Amino acid sequence: MNKPPYVLTIACPDRVRTVAAVSSFVAANRGWILEASHHADPLANSFFMRHEILADSLPFGIEVFREKFQIVADEFQMRWKIADSAVKKRVAILVSKQDHCLSDLLYRWRNQEFDFEIVCVISNHPDLRGFVEFHGIPYYHVGVSPGSRDAVFGQIDQLLVRQSSDTIVLARYMQILPAEMCRRYAGQIINIHHSFLPSFCGGRPYQQAYERGVKLIGATCHYVTAELDAGPIIEQDVIRVDHGDSVEDMMRLGRDVEKTVLARGLRYHVQDRVLIHEHKTVVFA
Amino acid sequence: MNKPPYVLTIACPDRVRTVAAVSSFVAANRGWILEASHHADPLANSFFMRHEILADSLPFGIEVFREKFQIVADEFQMRWKIADSAVKKRVAILVSKQDHCLSDLLYRWRNQEFDFEIVCVISNHPDLRGFVEFHGIPYYHVGVSPGSRDAVFGQIDQLLVRQSSDTIVLARYMQILPAEMCRRYAGQIINIHHSFLPSFCGGRPYQQAYERGVKLIGATCHYVTAELDAGPIIEQDVIRVDHGDSVEDMMRLGRDVEKTVLARGLRYHVQDRVLIHEHKTVVFA
Amino acid sequence: MNKPPYVLTIACPDRVRTVAAVSSFVAANRGWILEASHHADPLANSFFMRHEILADSLPFGIEVFREKFQIVADEFQMRWKIADSAVKKRVAILVSKQDHCLSDLLYRWRNQEFDFEIVCVISNHPDLRGFVEFHGIPYYHVGVSPGSRDAVFGQIDQLLVRQSSDTIVLARYMQILPAEMCRRYAGQIINIHHSFLPSFCGGRPYQQAYERGVKLIGATCHYVTAELDAGPIIEQDVIRVDHGDSVEDMMRLGRDVEKTVLARGLRYHVQDRVLIHEHKTVVFA
């Protein structure tokens, strides 16, 4: 059994020799590439790469890699990052009363479907404490009342810092985060919106879908930005409905889509498969 | 081989005894029901039915049916209609330069996949004349120039009347119909829009989809109303895209969805499977 | 809030007047039909119906309904049944080590997504006791060893009887039930098979799928019969895979399909939406 791989992600201007420079660097150090993905965006003149490199195959550790590779990176004006997938992402989950997404993520965490830590669950309701604590995960009830928003999100922020969480999942958390917090955690907050965005932004999307009479409903996993429901989309999916489906039926059907879409999006994120480029994503699925 | 069935469609307030009244009427006349579909909408207090009745099983023709059934209909305040499916709908197709939907509908017509007549094809471009006339179908080139809209749609209207068309299909026709025409042919004009409405109304929806970075693109078949892209939706579908797909790729992938969605929608329409209720549809698929 | 409805399901030879007879019976007793579904199978000369009738709208209870309706049923040679949906189905879940389906069903039960009782969980492994008992549901560990099958299934049978379970769900239970038990509980045992049947019957279906190089994998929810993986299919679904997916990836992707397909199938079953006809099902979804 090998050590989990290093994941090298790169965004840079698109020019000749980029792939050769990176792969030659890796080869020169006898690095074994498990998985390689490239994407050239000619309109944006941008190039994106992701490599999984067998950690054991390299003659040095991640710090030395960083030092040595910086020379290549500088030459090609790369924004880049290397992550050791042996170090699990530290995920804080924010949730309100509905627990289909939370319950699904807890299942995947229990069964180690993919690697991530759930460092805590934070909720504006006390209801889910028992289920979360059964899993041995800390549960913080931080109620939100009119006028309390500043204090509340200050408190949440402290919890996130204390738990050293690097990823925040809004698993049907029905509060809007402060813009400042969205900016500070840019590319680290993942939301599941219960519609096929950009249709039905904002509140009560299933009600909106019902009223419009659409024949498919969907869900969207996206990074949170200060502008509501407008952040870069990571993953989406849909399910068929018809005239016989009430708003409640749509909610039931939609929950299955929401939880699957969120889980896929989170997996892409924690495995460093998502590169954000302006307001869109490159997902090396 | 039996005569094609009669199709009886009914919308009425939802109350006790409606189904019994209709089915007893049919049974009393020894009518054989091939297919029966019901939908109760408790919010709108409305009830919808569709029956396919074996024409040969009744002791009288469609005119006598109309006369006799009116008594039941009056008692239950029904809006209703009976259609003889032996009489094919007369479909006029409007098209611009792109012919994927037209080509697909011509295939289905040639092969009698479902029953409809194509009485003519009208286009603002001359390009598709040869292919249409190969099928023995009249092709009218009615060019649109700035300032000519009134004359143009007057001419189109005359063609529709002359051909006794009862259904108008906008098979990627890139002109906006006059509001007055939309109202006059309410429930008879079917459009295919190249997005998953209500996302990306208006022009260049694939460009919009590309810019937003959605992970699925779609198409919507809907009845045309005076308000652009806002009419009752008949059918929708989607297909997956990713960061590697350019606008041109989306257009290519989308064409396959567009033609399938339009064909399904048209089939539902010509088989009297669609009941319009306010700005939504009941589709007894 | 009304009492939950009665659900009347009927299978009979297809002949004139059936619908009229049923709907007139209901109407004569002022029964309010919430939902009605019909299916005529001309090849089998069979007719299938399902009605949801508002319990409160009838002047009598379910026992009197049974008595009175028998007269109609006899005339039309109906196999029929009326169920009070206020009386929840009693579901016993059999499971081995993998708990994605179990976990998903427990979520739906906790949140009352649809009405059913989980009367107990029986497993040939002790692993899931804690999670099940957290829900307040009895957990029975009934290990299977070579030569113990008769004793084991005798014991399981006793548990099922003691819990008055009327529905048995094999939620990835990796043991084959005795043929005699399959026959005795015909139409009451639901299995989830981890392939798109009839492809890849038997063991290790993901391994089989990988070796064949299929581009979609699936799951099948079906009633269990004495013949392995050959019972009437209730529901199926698929998900896309490609050459990059290992057997382990397929297992991960497949789990999401399995749990959704099983949940849909179970919902259809407990809501009396499934009518078995020989080795196939009519599902009034």
Added chain:
Amino acid sequence: MNKPPYVLTIACPDRVRTVAAVSSFVAANRGWILEASHHADPLANSFFMRHEILADSLPFGIEVFREKFQIVADEFQMRWKIADSAVKKRVAILVSKQDHCLSDLLYRWRNQEFDFEIVCVISNHPDLRGFVEFHGIPYYHVGVSPGSRDAVFGQIDQLLVRQSSDTIVLARYMQILPAEMCRRYAGQIINIHHSFLPSFCGGRPYQQAYERGVKLIGATCHYVTAELDAGPIIEQDVIRVDHGDSVEDMMRLGRDVEKTVLARGLRYHVQDRVLIHEHKTVVFA
């Protein structure tokens, strides 16, 4: 507007430095890589690559590329090929009476959706001559009668040779090709089978699907080998059916899947996106 790219495809044992060797070769010759795809198969110890290289960016033509690259190829034991996508694949279509796939391919060819030539259509029926010849494509009617198989397929073979066709599409051709012909054109004959293989091999798959009561039907595009319906799968898809769908309904629904799946598979093939590895495919979609 650039010249269409060269497409370089490689299969070789999986070892360190392969990617570096290829990309360095390309970079050293100032080749611009438009698209790069890699796949490592650890179980088979195999590595697969596909590069699209801007033809104009290289200082030499394809023949010189072949010569120079052979040195790299030898070192890494590559099976490899470079194709000039300016040279269109020459496709012969074999068809019987059903023309949904043929009609769809003709549409895509007419509209240059992707690059390929249709050099001729060969059929065992005369029916489709008019439609094919309207497109300016030669149509050969080669009837099949009992005992004539040897002569018939000899004649077809001559036509294929005379037209220099490099790709043969069985677009619902209802005859079985001789094993010898399958072997000689290995990796060049594409069939569309009207089921989700490996379910329902052989004849009348929709009838088989109907009898089994499956809830989804599908289609499979695969390379033809001497063993019926067992060749490497290129693409598959499915569509939902229910108890209300007759065999005829399934055939109608299935046709839409068949034509889309075949068109996708053919596009992958003519763009050299498919690498066959034993009895499976790697598809760089």
